[in-house]
Amino acid sequence: MTTVRVAGASVEVPCDGAPDRRPRTILGPLDLTLTERRVTVVGANGSGKSTLLRLLNGLVAPTTGHVTVDGLDTVRDGAAVRRRVAFAFTDPLSQLVLPTGREDVELSLRRVHRDRAARRAAAHDVLDRFGLTALADQSVYDLSGGERQLLALAVVLATDPALLVLDEPSTLLDRRNTLRLRRVLEALPQSVVLATHDLDLALVADRTLVVDSGSVVFDGDPAAAVAHYRGLVDEP
Numbered sequence: 001m002t003t004v005r006v007a008g009a010s011v012e013v014p015c016d017g018a019p020d021r022r023p024r025t026i027l028g029p030l031d032l033t034l035t036e037r038r039v040t041v042v043g044a045n046g047s048g049k050s051t052l053l054r055l056l057n058g059l060v061a062p063t064t065g066h067v068t069v070d071g072l073d074t075v076r077d078g079a080a081v082r083r084r085v086a087f088a089f090t091d092p093l094s095q096l097v098l099p100t101g102r103e104d105v106e107l108s109l110r111r112v113h114r115d116r117a118a119r120r121a122a123a124h125d126v127l128d129r130f131g132l133t134a135l136a137d138q139s140v141y142d143l144s145g146g147e148r149q150l151l152a153l154a155v156v157l158a159t160d161p162a163l164l165v166l167d168e169p170s171t172l173l174d175r176r177n178t179l180r181l182r183r184v185l186e187a188l189p190q191s192v193v194l195a196t197h198d199l200d201l202a203l204v205a206d207r208t209l210v211v212d213s214g215s216v217v218f219d220g221d222p223a224a225a226v227a228h229y230r231g232l233v234d235e236p
């Protein structure tokens with residue numbers, strides 16, 4: 001299992017026109033050690049979930065403190081961290097760079113399989129796992145939003161990462177594909193950190209963090225975390 005350590009990490013952004021011209025802290029400082037196989041993150045829009053996830057593979061560098069993955073520092077050892085930690089963006093088109101899904105999955109597999117035939121076979125397996133075989137040779141621009149989101153997840157999974165970081169992976173998925181995603185996630189041997197507004201999906205976890213205004217305000221049992229989050233946001 002992967003060990004993620006977040007030690008005194010905070011993220012500041014430049015002042016946004018505020019009269020005092022000071023940088024704004026949008027996350028932290030946070031101290032967390034994540035060793036569970038499934039960690040989910042919930043919180044309102046703008047609470048800091050994506051920023052927290054982006055810290056985990058060095059897409060965002062901490063302004064204070066540091067973040068390590070299996071002892072590798074996300075800033076000092078950025079390239080090595082990104083080989084271990086795959087990141088799936090909310091917008092699938094940020095992930096898909098080639099004309100068809102099959103080409104994208106095969107590109108992801110280049111590091112894992114040097115041999116072309118092995119790469120083709122592995123790509124076929126990954127596409128099949130997500131029910132995408134029939135769509136694999138279509139232009140990604142002809143796919144529906146949900147089909148693209150599934151494909152982007154298949155592309156990320158193909159790299160065989162030690163840790164999979166998923167930023168709202170089910171926003172475009174219908175119920176059947178959300179259930180498919182759940183099954184794929186449940187069967188994955190790798191560690192997963194997943195941010196979501198889907199509170200049913202959030203429950204499929206060993207541990208859940210609730211983020212509010214840049215702080216982790218609850219950390220523990222998924223059902224208790226979801227109840228805590230509902231208490232924060234639900235109308236009385």
Ligand SMILES: Nc1ncnc2c1ncn2[C@@H]1O[C@H](COP(=O)(O)OP(=O)(O)OP(=O)(O)O)[C@@H](O)[C@H]1O
Binds near residue numbers: 013026047048051
């Ligand atoms: N580079 C940046 N510069 C300025 N502000 C930023 C930057 N990145 C994030 N923010 C702000 O930080 C806050 C947290 O953003 P973040 O994307 O982490 O929220 P989130 O919880 O993922 O939200 P959502 O559920 O809407 O995706 C927001 O107010 C956002 O506008």
